Amino acid sequence: MKFNWGTGIVLAFIGFISFILYFVINMNVNSKYDHDLVTEDYYGEELKFQNDIDKEQNAKALDKNISWEKAENGLLIKFPKTFKVQNITGKVFLYRPSNKQFDFETPISLSNHNLLIPDNRLLDGRWNIKVDWQYKGKSFLYKKEIVY
Structure with a gap:
């Protein structure tokens, strides 16, 4: 397989999207980053x-x-x-x-x-x-x- 500019751009986009998804999932799953409301019965x-x-x-x-x-x-x-x-x-x-x-x-x-x-x-x-x-x-x- 030949590596050209088009392949590099696609790989860069995939890498960037994976990076962003990792942080979004990590922030929602990790209990260290809880999102508390001011009151429970808002x-x-x-x-x-x-x-x-x-x-x-x-x-x-x-x-x-x-x-x-x-x-x-x-x-x-x-x-x-x-x-x-x-x-x-x-x-x-x-x-x-x-x-x-x-x-x-x-x-x-x-x-x-x-x-x-x-x-x-x-x-x-x-x-x-x-x-x-x-x-x-x-x-x-x-x-x-x-x-x-």
């Missing part, structure tokens, strides 16, 4: 989205919304001082976009208007914080992307 969460929009509107209507700061011993979440701490309930969810193993949720239990998330639970980097809280039957939602 469509169920989507149906609750309007409820979250209403809660965010309630929070924006407040004179002073929740704020946060990086303290020396953790993340300090500050609730409005105009509310009585006994009537504040809810939960704080911290989501780590880079690794779902570090996501956690904690209930809101306040002795003063501050909630401290200990430093040992937080790694340096980006976090999405979601505070879903209620005060006297009215629901509020605070979302923020923070770099800790």
Whole structure:
């Protein structure tokens, strides 16, 4: 068989296509490259989205919304001082976009208007914080992307 330009081009195409197919198959089969959704029940969460929009509107209507700061011993979440701490309930969810193993949720239990998330639970980097809280039957939602 004579090797000419046409044969070389066909072999180059076959080699390139094989190379690409190898990586596509490897990325889909290998568990090292898992493709995780943000939440397992994505469509169920989507149906609750309007409820979250209403809660965010309630929070924006407040004179002073929740704020946060990086303290020396953790993340300090500050609730409005105009509310009585006994009537504040809810939960704080911290989501780590880079690794779902570090996501956690904690209930809101306040002795003063501050909630401290200990430093040992937080790694340096980006976090999405979601505070879903209620005060006297009215629901509020605070979302923020923070770099800790």
